[in-house]
Amino acid sequence: MSELTAPRSWSGFLRPDGRKGVRNLVLIVYTVECAQHVAHAIAGGEEQVHVIGFPGCYDNEYAIRLMLALARHPNVGAVLSVGLGCEYTQPGRIAEVVRASGRPAEWFFIQQSGGTTRSIERGKEIVRRLRAALEQGTARVPMTLADLTVGAECGGSDGTSGLAGNPVVGAFFDLLVDAGGRAIFEETVEMIGLRQHLLARAASAEAATQLAAAYDKAVRYCQAVKQYSISPGNFAGGLTTIEEKSLGAFAKSGARPIQGVIRVAEAPPGPGLWLMDSVPDEHFMQFGYTNPNDTEGLMDLISAGAQVVLFVTGRGSVIGSPIAPLVKVTGNQQTFRALEDDMDFDAGRVLSGEATLRQAGLELADYVLRVASGMPSKPEQLGHREYFIMYKHQETPALAAGCRA
């Protein structure tokens, strides 16, 4: 770690539940699509106010758990939940759970607040009050890599992703794990064909059992829906089969042992490298696709408490994320130049011979440290805050038992 040039310690935000954040945000959570316009209008023009929401009127345990995990994220200091007034998902219950974490939280129904204009005024008044409280009352705390949880996923992959983009993230993950931090990678549907490779990385017999179960479920899922996680852009970029894409995607996990499998809305129970399983469980309702787009996968990683998320692309991508800053890494130097506004990190220097894998991993660690200490990432600078919360079914016995949160 001696080559790191960024400061190794920075001042973070301490939440009443002990979690440490790298941003100090007010989060607006809407509980049905009908409340979406009002929620975004409340946030419009306000600093450090982000929005997420669930479009469905019928509630869903998975979606509620995901929203509650995001509302109590380390980077979130206070919450306003906004509902229409007809929907199953209850903004009052969300506010109650958030308050139990020690964070201030308020809520209202639009139907009881006089409609659009008066709800926006009411919401803005609340949000400004919450912001003022956060600015005056948030305790600061020193943070290091050991306090960081970082999630990584890839999207718009091409032939460079498995050669440079993902291996550089893997090199950074090794550094993060060695420093006592938590690293999360996902997309079990992009591990198809790698069963032995995956199991060989298990840190324990229990981890191997969890990895085998997650892998086998992903295969059953892909067979059932007859869709593998590979897209026209991947093919155009030179990737031919899901097995090939999987091998490249797996490279972002680095080389450290995998401690176990976590599920959406579940934080890693200890330091080290973890695999997130976001594939739906077998259920009486077939809840569509596992990761219908890149943003959905990022929301899953953020729900595990990742204060910073990494996105590896080859073809290029212009997404960002609410709550946790997104750092965009590409192994394709043409893409880095063509999408300069959007790309944070050029991992393609590994392919051109300008940097070794280890050196690029250290430079990425430097960049992540700077973002964690307050430097806006490229998607943050551009105001990208895409979110996506969908209907899905996942059993979470560990969460129900209350032994992990």
Added chain:
Amino acid sequence: MNRCFQIHPADNVATLLAAADAGVTLEVLGPVPRRLVLRESVALGHKVALEDIATGESIVKFGARIGHATQPIAGGTWVHLHNLASDLDLRSATLDHQSGAPTDTSSAYV
């Protein structure tokens, strides 16, 4: 010189680090440095066969099987959807060989 990268010694394909035209001599970087004449144009990120591969044989990249050859593949030629198929994903064989666009849902656009 144009370059391609072989990841693992067991690989029978390498990845182009920049687009190259037919007839160009490629420097093969990686565990077994050598040179290879490209028989057709191949784009950045796409694969070239490092040796002749018979129908049904494994295509190996990262030291692992990524699928099988659906026709004889000569060393120095492009390896993609037209001659390599997944062992698992049957839909990929129906996609447009150049763009990767789906062909099985084309009728829905009319």
